[in-house]
Amino acid sequence: MAETPPPLRIEDFDFALPDGLIAQAPARPRDAARLLHVGRKGLVDRAVRDLPALFRPGDIMVVNDTRVIPARLRAHRGEAAVELMLNRAEGGGLWHALARNARRLRAGDALAIDGAPELPCRVLERLEGGAVLLDFGPDQGLLATALDRAGEVPLPPYIARPEGPSDADRQDYQTIFAKRPGAVAAPTASLHFTPALLDAVAARGVTRATVTLHVGAGTFLPLRDDDVRAHRMHAEWGEVSAEAAAAINAARTAGGRVIAIGTTALRLLESAATDAGIAPFKGLTDIYILPGHRFRSADLLMTNFHLPRSTLFMLVAAFAGMARMQAAYTHAIAERYRFYSYGDASLLERAA
Missing domain, CATH: 3.40.1780.10 (QueA-like)
Incomplete structure (x- = not known):
């Protein structure tokens, strides 16, 4: 043994x-x-x-x-603010993501993405460890355009950017x-x-x-x-x-x-x-x-x-x-x- x-x-x-x-x-x-x-x-x-x-x-x-990818998104469910970190594409417009304030989310919730209101986003499932499964719809071009406009470069928390990532960070x-x-x-x-x-x-x-x-x-x-x-x-x-x-x-x-x-x-x-x-x-x-x-x-x-x-x-x-x-x-x-x-x-x- x-x-x-x-x-x-x-x-x-x-x-x-x-x-x-x-x-x-x-x-x-x-x-x-x-x-x-x-x-x-x-x-x-x-x-x-x-x-x-x-x-x-x-x-x-x-x-x-x-x-x-500019994977950090700010969103709202009604008046409640939610921060999303896209983690892994699951195909067909589905994404595994980490959500700050995930406990506020339920399956079926619709989220409004700050800066990209035209992008559909729906919670399919709340997972363990603060993760959720999100559906952004089948239009991958729409998602890519929305991320480029509204997403933030997901810098690690130890890189101090009080005002958010800079334009230089996108290249650096x-x-x-x-x-x-x-x-x-x-x-x-x-x-x-x-x-x-x-x-x-x-x-x-x-x-x-x-x-x-x-x-x-x-x-x-x-x-x-x-x-x-x-x-x-x-x-x-x-x-x-x-x-x-x-x-x-x-x-x-x-x-x-x-x-x-x-x-x-x-x-x-x-x-x-x-x-x-x-x-x-x-x-x-x-x-x-x-x-x-x-x-x-x-x-x-x-x-x-x-x-x-x-x-x-x-x-x-x-x-x-x-x-x-x-x-x-x-x-x-x-x-x-x-x-x-x-x-x-x-x-x-x-x-x-």
């Missing part, structure tokens, strides 16, 4: 971060951001534009081409790879890439594969249970095409390393991983990666610095090792690296 693993306590993933290290705008140019190389031989301070020197000919870089919070609309949070490691950096990476002999994971609103949700194993991730839609899977497997077979650009790419790769390699994948994943996870996809992970007590800090601790990541974050704080979505980056080697 298998033994039950010991509980992982949320305080094991805690650390003190000065507010002044939370980046409020990206580095300009983007590849001027700092990069902490976290390897088996220690920690090295570098810059993002040094990445080509850290890669090898034959490596393959895996990026997420999701595009952030979008990666160079963004192509397929559907995310409510950016795959932030990719925010550092510029055309010049991509050219330098290609000149190094590094290829690139593209996957899609539409990052959901659950990425912002706090953990509420002391035993982190009790947490459940919101499902997100992803796709690894047959072409991408073949390219990744071919690179690895030839001796190249797989470099996941961002935790979203890594989570999707792990969802598609088999003992024989990466398989094509299309559908929902709620993979939750904690220390003890056996990685089967990536050898390196480029990622920003994450929140304390977050599922993403747990993921990097699983990938590179708890002690190594605690040392890396202590170093980053002491050296005043910039944290979170608009902050600096790290390049992690997978622990043995």
